[in-house]
Amino acid sequence: MRVVTAAEMKKIDQLAVEQYGIPGIILMENAGLRAVEVIESLAGPIQGKTFTILVGKGNNGGDGLVVARHLHNKGARVKLLLAVKPDDLQGDARINLNIWQKMSQPVFQINQTNGINVLKMALLNTHMVVDALFGTGFRGRVNDKLGQVMNMVNASPAPVISIDIPSGLEADTGRSHGPCIRAAHTVTFGLPKVGLVLEPGATYAGTLHIVDISLPKVLTESSEIYRQLLTAEGVAAWFAPRKPDSHKGIYGRVLVVAGCRGMVGAARLASMGALRAGAGLVTLALPGSLQPVAASQMDEVMTLGLPETGEGSLAGAALDLILERCQQADALVLGPGIGTEPETRQWVQELLPQLALPSVIDADGLNALAGAAELWKQAKAPMIITPHPGELSRLLNTPVQEIQKDRIETARDAAHQWKLVTVLKGAGTVIATPDGDVYINPTGNPGMATGGSGDILAGMTASLLAQGFQPERAAAAAVYLHGLAGDLAARELGQAGMIAGDILRYVPAAFKSMEEGI
Ligand SMILES: NC(=O)C1=CN([C@@H]2O[C@H](COP(=O)(O)OP(=O)(O)OC[C@H]3O[C@@H](n4cnc5c(N)ncnc54)[C@H](O)[C@@H]3O)[C@@H](O)[C@H]2O)[C@@H](O)CC1
Ligand SMILES: [K+]
Numbered sequence: 001m002r003v004v005t006a007a008e009m010k011k012i013d014q015l016a017v018e019q020y021g022i023p024g025i026i027l028m029e030n031a032g033l034r035a036v037e038v039i040e041s042l043a044g045p046i047q048g049k050t051f052t053i054l055v056g057k058g059n060n061g062g063d064g065l066v067v068a069r070h071l072h073n074k075g076a077r078v079k080l081l082l083a084v085k086p087d088d089l090q091g092d093a094r095i096n097l098n099i100w101q102k103m104s105q106p107v108f109q110i111n112q113t114n115g116i117n118v119l120k121m122a123l124l125n126t127h128m129v130v131d132a133l134f135g136t137g138f139r140g141r142v143n144d145k146l147g148q149v150m151n152m153v154n155a156s157p158a159p160v161i162s163i164d165i166p167s168g169l170e171a172d173t174g175r176s177h178g179p180c181i182r183a184a185h186t187v188t189f190g191l192p193k194v195g196l197v198l199e200p201g202a203t204y205a206g207t208l209h210i211v212d213i214s215l216p217k218v219l220t221e222s223s224e225i226y227r228q229l230l231t232a233e234g235v236a237a238w239f240a241p242r243k244p245d246s247h248k249g250i251y252g253r254v255l256v257v258a259g260c261r262g263m264v265g266a267a268r269l270a271s272m273g274a275l276r277a278g279a280g281l282v283t284l285a286l287p288g289s290l291q292p293v294a295a296s297q298m299d300e301v302m303t304l305g306l307p308e309t310g311e312g313s314l315a316g317a318a319l320d321l322i323l324e325r326c327q328q329a330d331a332l333v334l335g336p337g338i339g340t341e342p343e344t345r346q347w348v349q350e351l352l353p354q355l356a357l358p359s360v361i362d363a364d365g366l367n368a369l370a371g372a373a374e375l376w377k378q379a380k381a382p383m384i385i386t387p388h389p390g391e392l393s394r395l396l397n398t399p400v401q402e403i404q405k406d407r408i409e410t411a412r413d414a415a416h417q418w419k420l421v422t423v424l425k426g427a428g429t430v431i432a433t434p435d436g437d438v439y440i441n442p443t444g445n446p447g448m449a450t451g452g453s454g455d456i457l458a459g460m461t462a463s464l465l466a467q468g469f470q471p472e473r474a475a476a477a478a479v480y481l482h483g484l485a486g487d488l489a490a491r492e493l494g495q496a497g498m499i500a501g502d503i504l505r506y507v508p509a510a511f512k513s514m515e516e517g518i
Helices: 006-018 024-043 059-073 091-102 115-124 144-155 201-205 232-236 264-276 288-297 316-326 342-354 373-378 389-396 400-405 407-418 453-466 471-493 500-505 507-516
Strands: 050-055 077-082 128-132 160-163 185-189 207-211 227-229 253-257 281-287 302-306 331-334 359-361 383-385 421-424 430-432 438-440
Touching (some): 024 059, 024 091, 024 160, 024 185, 050 059, 050 115, 059 091, 059 128, 059 160, 201 207, 232 471, 232 507, 264 281, 264 288, 264 453, 264 500, 264 507, 281 288, 288 302, 302 316, 342 373, 359 453, 373 407, 389 400, 389 407, 389 421, 400 407, 407 421, 407 430, 407 438, 421 471, 430 471, 453 471, 453 500, 471 500, 500 507
Parallel strands (some): 050 128, 160 185, 185 207, 253 281, 253 331, 331 359, 359 383, 383 421
Antiparallel strands (some): 430 438
């Protein structure tokens, strides 16, 4: 599903009206009706319930007026508060205000002297607050009076449902520059807006309901919109069912080059991540002295001990052996826990241009390339890099704050510049392709900010590469399923106490949940 900026959504709305002849007021009516359906699904029968509806002057307010009318018709008590003077409303929003007034329904104005008191009383006795103050046309910050209103609504115990986007939120960034509604639910129209899927906007929006308002599919599926939200259906469609006459050779061989003294766990987690994501065979290549312990911990993974330095990291002498093993593998994971010795940096830089199999470069593999990222351009096969903001900061020589300011465009630039799939980890992981497409991941939770979580992802990604996935799909599907495994683990165990091993244990359940979620 595509994810749009405010300008892109506005253009789609405009084309729907001007090119396809769908009257704007029909779109508004559909928006309001769909919002009422969501409200009904959350609140149960509407008859006799009380709703407080906050209405702004733009089309978002117009949607709120449609909601008010239908809730009233279904027997609700509706308290409608306007943030502006009635005469400030124009166009379709004005038409809907007129209809509401002709139905002899009262309109309260927040700006009148007793406006705040009316709101205070309303909030004491309401089942739900409908926030239709601002939509995608919002810019900057609200004035103090509206700020006070928003703070009162946020402090009220009644659940808030935001229309299209929480008021006060910037649709293009997911940030707010002042007070902002914190919704329990958001009903958004046609397509999700960027600000609803990036943090902190995603948290402000609560549960997201994406509803159809009859916009033509050619507009909502236009390939001009380069951002997509990963969904269970979308990801599941990339997987073919296992053939009855399967054998392990079909599901690919993964070579994991990982681990050093003190970081054998990273190697283990990456290897097990590859197996849990379905690879047929996984071989772990690691410093020779660590082989016995790794082998004793994992029955299902083959191990290969390689020459090591005095400090217990893979030595330069391992390079040829790694290249030899690469010839027997379908995909490679390079980097988890290989350490940061200068010798490591050297052999990684030598290895990279010689790689001829699809590879995932992670963790210390990335650190070894800080200042030498251009080497990627010499690789002979597709590559995926999986940096967290700190690692990308070292690769780009850009401060972390700059990267976090615009995660989508930063990842997109990196993917374009280096011609490889770039997975920028963190809340709302972004997967960018060299062609300029971007996937945004909605799964995952703060409990996954725990050592070893990324090693599992690297293994899962290589696993899908080995199973024949195109690099961008391997990366996107692995990120989605890894996050889902984390969500399932958190649901069972809580965020604070879960560890990487728990994420690993829930990877099979994540696959199952994705398949069943269709
Ligand atoms: N055909 C369409 O365009 C449709 C639009 N829809 C709704 O329309 C919304 C977009 O409508 P609009 O473009 O009218 O935008 P909004 O409804 O977000 O309202 C913007 C209004 O608020 C004012 N404003 C912006 N920032 C402000 C600030 N900081 N303080 C005070 N006032 C501020 C603007 O000057 C403008 O008058 C969508 O979010 C959606 O809810 C839906 O009705 C479906 C159809
Ligand atoms: K809103």
